[in-house]
Amino acid sequence: MIQLQQIQHAFKLGRKGNERHVPVLQDINLTVNKGEIVTLIGRSGSGKSTLLHIVGGFLRPTSGKVHIADQDVTAYSETQWADFRRIHMGVVFQNFQLIPSMTAYENTELPLVLQGVAPNERRRQTLQLLDQLGIASYADHYPSELSGGQQQRVGIARSLILNPPILLADEPTGSLDSENEAQFLELLQSLNRERSITLLIITHDDKVASIGNRTLRIEDGQLIHPSDPHRLEVPKQ
Numbered sequence: 613m614i615q616l617q618q619i620q621h622a623f624k625l626g627r628k629g630n631e632r633h634v635p636v637l638q639d640i641n642l643t644v645n646k647g648e649i650v651t652l653i654g655r656s657g658s659g660k661s662t663l664l665h666i667v668g669g670f671l672r673p674t675s676g677k678v679h680i681a682d683q684d685v686t687a688y689s690e691t692q693w694a695d696f697r698r699i700h701m702g703v704v705f706q707n708f709q710l711i712p713s714m715t716a717y718e719n720t721e722l723p724l725v726l727q728g729v730a731p732n733e734r735r736r737q738t739l740q741l742l743d744q745l746g747i748a749s750y751a752d753h754y755p756s757e758l759s760g761g762q763q764q765r766v767g768i769a770r771s772l773i774l775n776p777p778i779l780l781a782d783e784p785t786g787s788l789d790s791e792n793e794a795q796f797l798e799l800l801q802s803l804n805r806e807r808s809i810t811l812l813i814i815t816h817d818d819k820v821a822s823i824g825n826r827t828l829r830i831e832d833g834q835l836i837h838p839s840d841p842h843r844l845e846v847p848k849q
């Protein structure tokens with residue numbers, strides 16, 4: 613489903629003519645199979661978000677290849693990525709990125725509006741998903757009128773409304789308390805079971821990491837593989 617081959621990434625810093633290249637990812641090879649949950653851990657600054665941004669098409673790698681759903685997306689333009697994401701992936705960020713002037717219902721419905729789906733069908737799908745995520749009674753609330761956990765559910769509703777086969781999540785429970793976190797993790801696992809969604813989740817948190825069928829670690833921009841002495845790619849039973 614997701615295949616990264618020999619990915620390197622370096623950020624350019626400084627003025628033109630006096631640039632410095634700061635290497636962040638080195639020789640990353642990773643395959644995530646359909647229906648798998650892969651969790652990615654690593655110290656702050658190790659390159660986790662950079663890797664997820666490459667998989668989500670928000671950053672183009674300095675070198676290497678990215679294949680998703682059997683397409684070589686490495687050289688896609690922003691427009692191609694936007695179209696590709698609409699069909700293939702939802703993305704959940706730590707800060708939810710909800711639109712403050714829109715209700716939970718409107719935030720969730722927005723991708724359907726942009727897709728040109730008819731109003732009755734939009735309403736049916738939006739209410740069904742809000743119900744499934746346990747937030748139907750908050751449909752008319754604005755983000756500022758929702759708890760962190762409820763906002764997170766709206767964020768995930770919006771990323772799921774187009775039924776993507778892949779969900780990427782960057783520290784998705786970062787601002788949740790432990791009760792909301794446990795509920796959120798159950799939700800992710802049930803989405804994986806019921807819809808066979810492929811999940812790639814970045815986290816600092818052991819509980820989040822534990823829902824992975826595999827947990828991988830990035831250290832200093834390198835993905836540590838099982839054959840390495842550290843044995844840090846841990847297959848789960």
Ligand SMILES: Nc1ncnc2c1ncn2[C@@H]1O[C@H](COP(=O)(O)OP(=O)(O)OP(=O)(O)O)[C@@H](O)[C@H]1O
Pocket residue numbers: 623624625634636654655656657658659660661662663
């Ligand atoms: N746009 C950028 N320009 C320059 N350097 C960057 C940029 N984004 C990230 N970096 C650097 O790349 C390195 C990896 O950052 P990244 O955000 O991928 O780490 P991370 O593992 O996700 O960290 P955290 O857990 O703190 O979110 C860091 O040293 C960071 O300073």
